[in-house]
Amino acid sequence: MAPDPNAREQSLRxxxxxxxxxxxxxxxxxxxxxxxxxxxxxxxxxxAVDEALSRPFPSYARWPRVLGxxxxxxxxxxxxxxxxxxxxxxxxxxxxxxxxTTIVRDVTxxxxxxxxxxxxxxxxxxxxxxxxxxxxxQGMYKGPxxxxxxxxxxxxxxxxxxxxxxxxxPWDERGYWATIRGLEILAALPVVGPLFGFLxxxxxxxxxxxxxxxxxxxxxxxxLILVLFYLNFSAVRRVGLSASPGESRAAAGVxxxxxxxxxxxxxLVFGFLVxxxxxxxxxxxxxxxxxxxxxxxxxxxxxLAWYGFLxxxxxxxxxxxxxxxxxxxxxxxxxLPFIDRSPxxxxxxxxxxxxxxxxxxxxxxxxxxxxxxxxxxx
Amino acid sequence: xxxxxxxxxxxxxRAVLGWLIRGFLSLWALGAAxxxxxxxxxPEEEKRPSEGLVRCGSFSALAVGEARLxxxxxxxxxxxxxxxxxxxxxxxxxxxxxxxxxxxxxTQTFLCPCHNGAFDRNGNVLSGPPTRPLAPYRxxxxxxxxxxxx
Numbered sequence: 001m002a003p004d005p006n007a008r009e010q011s012l013r014x015x016x017x018x019x020x021x022x023x024x025x026x027x028x029x030x031x032x033x034x035x036x037x038x039x040x041x042x043x044x045x046x047x048a049v050d051e052a053l054s055r056p057f058p059s060y061a062r063w064p065r066v067l068g069x070x071x072x073x074x075x076x077x078x079x080x081x082x083x084x085x086x087x088x089x090x091x092x093x094x095x096x097x098x099x100x101t102t103i104v105r106d107v108t109x110x111x112x113x114x115x116x117x118x119x120x121x122x123x124x125x126x127x128x129x130x131x132x133x134x135x136x137x138q139g140m141y142k143g144p145x146x147x148x149x150x151x152x153x154x155x156x157x158x159x160x161x162x163x164x165x166x167x168x169x170p171w172d173e174r175g176y177w178a179t180i181r182g183l184e185i186l187a188a189l190p191v192v193g194p195l196f197g198f199l200x201x202x203x204x205x206x207x208x209x210x211x212x213x214x215x216x217x218x219x220x221x222x223x224l225i226l227v228l229f230y231l232n233f234s235a236v237r238r239v240g241l242s243a244s245p246g247e248s249r250a251a252a253g254v255x256x257x258x259x260x261x262x263x264x265x266x267x268l269v270f271g272f273l274v275x276x277x278x279x280x281x282x283x284x285x286x287x288x289x290x291x292x293x294x295x296x297x298x299x300x301x302x303x304l305a306w307y308g309f310l311x312x313x314x315x316x317x318x319x320x321x322x323x324x325x326x327x328x329x330x331x332x333x334x335x336l337p338f339i340d341r342s343p344x345x346x347x348x349x350x351x352x353x354x355x356x357x358x359x360x361x362x363x364x365x366x367x368x369x370x371x372x373x374x375x376x377x378x
Numbered sequence: 379x380x381x382x383x384x385x386x387x388x389x390x391x392r393a394v395l396g397w398l399i400r401g402f403l404s405l406w407a408l409g410a411a412x413x414x415x416x417x418x419x420x421p422e423e424e425k426r427p428s429e430g431l432v433r434c435g436s437f438s439a440l441a442v443g444e445a446r447l448x449x450x451x452x453x454x455x456x457x458x459x460x461x462x463x464x465x466x467x468x469x470x471x472x473x474x475x476x477x478x479x480x481x482x483x484x485t486q487t488f489l490c491p492c493h494n495g496a497f498d499r500n501g502n503v504l505s506g507p508p509t510r511p512l513a514p515y516r517x518x519x520x521x522x523x524x525x526x527x528x
Contacts, residue, residue, distance in 0.1 A: 184475045201420040204452050208420055291447065291454045291470075293477040293491055315509050374493065 023048045033233040037255050059258035067131040074124045081117040091214035093207045096171035097287040115277035121163045128156040139345035146337035148235040153334045155228045165217040176288030177297040188323035308371030434524040445481040467517035467526040468501045474508040
């Protein structure tokens, strides 16, 4: 055998390979969509990966299938920056604002990490929402993808929950009052509202709710999101990528192309986030004062439509009825694949469904605008 | 292994045992869920008699018709001097969406900065989105100090 320049590295891998099944460990990534090809766990890692790279594989790191993997990449990125922030953050009423001030002002690159984490969260929620809309308009909730639809809607809800709980943590003026506004919206929902209030320890925004929000934000919801991503990608592997109506399957390349696409995607996302964080930093102005409501307090953007919806009724309609209506709409969205059972996916076969979707989307935008205007007037 | 010669009753007995086991296991699950839920329920803050009293400053320093915002816990309150001898204590939190109210001395009303809700000096809704009035606290004057029972 000719002397190998990588002999040392190879021997380390060989040493490990005798003690662990590296291929099996590496194939964990398969379940999270990061390395989506099947690996043969009986073969050594290098061999199995090489074999997988040359297999034909339709890339989903390109439009319009990009949204799932994009949200996974963002989630990984948020996890990393979140851990970085957790090294300095203290989840108490007295120290919360001060510790974030330390991160933003004194820690090297602290402000950058803080901003990038915030923008990443906004982008994640937005992408998961766009993904659900795309699934709807392309009829992708239909069999055998019902489970994928349900998982996707829960992914959006869980990500929105993680965003909502994260906003309170800096204990600044905006986050504090946005949380109060959001909690009032949730309190209007029968059953879900009291259950949520019970889980976070009431609707008074105090130290108890802060520590519970912190734990939800940093442990429970990320774990839930990870499980949902796992379910999402295993459903995708089981039922296969869907060809959009009218798309030919001939365009599939090899797996290596997909990995390159993913690399390009990751760098684009990172570049976009860095740009946003630098060009449009979100304000971090003043510590929360429970005795002064600042002007222009709004709930987070994804709750604005709910807020506009709840508040636009005449006061004759009791709040719990409005809340019940909202819950019915949400339940309808989640259970959609079991309500609309018609098989056709082509746009020509589901004119009415597309019209309904367009109307709902228009109403959503209208209510978001109304929720926004409710505070902008003064 | 199925015991030999168990007769026709054996599968039935097995089914009953199976249900008993499931029953006991679900009791465990129920108990565990109850413990979990009871633990999550935050304890009520126990109040000593003196803690229910909020000292709201001098009575004579307030002119008639004037109000003072008292910062207390997470629910601040207003004390309003209504006459030579009487004060009123009202929560300073709007009943609509929990914004902190402001007192307008000219009109003697409480105004909400968020959605223009307005309450009169006694806490009744005058206009705007709130539907419930402000529920007054019991207030008294002890040696020129306004004391509010919360």
